[in-house]
Amino acid sequence: MKFITVLGARPQFIKAAPVSRELRKRHEELIIHTGQHYDKNMSDIFFDELHIPKPDYHLGIGSSSHGKQTGEMLSQIEEILLNEGPDYVLVYGDTNSTLAGSLSAAKLHIPVVHVEAGLRSFNKKMPEEINRIMTDHVSDYLFCPTDTAVQNLTNESITDHVYNIGDVMYDAVEYNRKLAEDKSDVLNVHGLTSKEYYLITVHRAENTDVKENIEEILNAFKEIPEPKVWPIHPRTRHVIEKLGLNLDEIPNLHVIEPVGYLDMLTLESHAIKVLTDSGGVQKEAYFMKVPCVTMREQTEWVETLESDANILVGTDKEKILNAVKKDVYPEYKTIFGDGDASSKIVATFE
Incomplete structure (x- = not known):
């Protein structure tokens, strides 16, 4: 199967790295980098040191107002999706790139896979909260990092193809x-x-x-x-x-x-x-x-x-x-999975 992954910020590349490693063992993956966040550290050495696949498309959109930035992403991503014809579009988290990728795919009836689904701050003044909610409601596969995230989706009547697989960020940190x-x-x-x-x-x-x-x-x-x-x-x-x-x-x-x-x-x-x-x-x-x-x-x-x-x-x-x-002595529990979230995501499509 053919996946297109849409990313726009350095943290998303880091989260995507362990998933891409697993995904590419069995499937084809292309990566679109929207350029939402310019980062001088996002050079070849960044990808080489962290063993992250380099983007196949770099849109170079850069900073702008939320509406203008998202609109430009929608237009360019749609064109790529029409040319490439993927089976799935994979998005991460809560950036404008996440929203643009998910909306572009949904309007073309391409199934959307949202990793880090179900998070809520319950503060709609945060643009990230709007992006999360809208992406979750157009997604076909929702991979949640915690039980709380699953419950948040249930509260919004989203229950089909919802999975608690742990946190891919934990996979990345462990690696x-x-x-x-x-x-x-x-x-x-x-x-x-x-x-x-x-x-x-x-x-x-x-x-x-x-x-x-x-x-x-x-x-x-x-x-x-x-x-x-x-x-x-x-x-x-x-x-x-x-x-x-x-x-x-x-x-x-x-x-x-x-x-x-x-x-x-x-x-x-x-x-x-x-x-x-x-x-x-x-x-x-x-x-x-x-x-x-x-x-x-x-x-x-x-x-x-x-x-x-x-x-x-x-x-x-x-x-x-x-x-x-404050002196604190926290008890750190295993609440973000066992570091195998990426393999669980890929196994879902076997």
């Missing part, structure tokens, strides 16, 4: 953890000592685009005396500079350029705690058994909240500081 140990030198490069620093990531628009929120977050960072490492997203840096805020006022803060996936796994695994607003980083911290402080009001990964493995704090300065200072 790449050893590569990171062998290849990453990020601690030495930045003079870091294991378990003596906090790791920060901030990129979501609801945090960076609201001055009061980003100011509150930065004010919290000022009162954390320990070393803090922040591989800063270019957009976040730009917003902070535009608002006239000064990162130099934060003591012991090491602002570094964005890092590759292997370096990020290393930084996560050796941190005291992770402070983030990223859905993926929340899970990776859980996989690495590193406590996480999530600067959002909701999380799709509600399972991580058990035993304070992950603490939701929003952007409230005092809540952030209390969570950072």
Whole structure:
């Protein structure tokens, strides 16, 4: 059978890598990269180091408004699907690329396969939530990472071809953890000592685009005396500079350029705690058994909240500081599968 996979952001390539490895043992797969997120690390070395198949189509659409970006993707993806005639279109997660890929296929009556289906933050102000919901409702096969995700779909009367197969991101972390140990030198490069620093990531628009929120977050960072490492997203840096805020006022803060996936796994695994607003980083911290402080009001990964493995704090300065200072001894359960989600997905089509 012939699959076309639609991807648009680096995390999606990382999730897709273990699935592609299994898929290509038995089937044909072509990859469309929409170009939704430009990343200078998305070069040949990125694909070679992580053993990720290179895209067959690169649309180069880039950043734009949600409507314009999604519309351009729809037009170009439809043309490719008409020319290639796949049996299935495979999409991941909740980006505009996910939505465009699923809608293009659905309108051409090509079955849609959604990996990471059923996640809900129940906050429709987040564009990701709209993308998730719409993709799930046009999908023909829905592969969920957790029981909670399955229940979310049941609550929306989606019950056919719904599977809890575990989390493909866990597959990816397990595969790449050893590569990171062998290849990453990020601690030495930045003079870091294991378990003596906090790791920060901030990129979501609801945090960076609201001055009061980003100011509150930065004010919290000022009162954390320990070393803090922040591989800063270019957009976040730009917003902070535009608002006239000064990162130099934060003591012991090491602002570094964005890092590759292997370096990020290393930084996560050796941190005291992770402070983030990223859905993926929340899970990776859980996989690495590193406590996480999530600067959002909701999380799709509600399972991580058990035993304070992950603490939701929003952007409230005092809540952030209390969570950072809190001694936690989480119980990390096997709730994201056994690292074989990819093979279970492929087995469904045998």
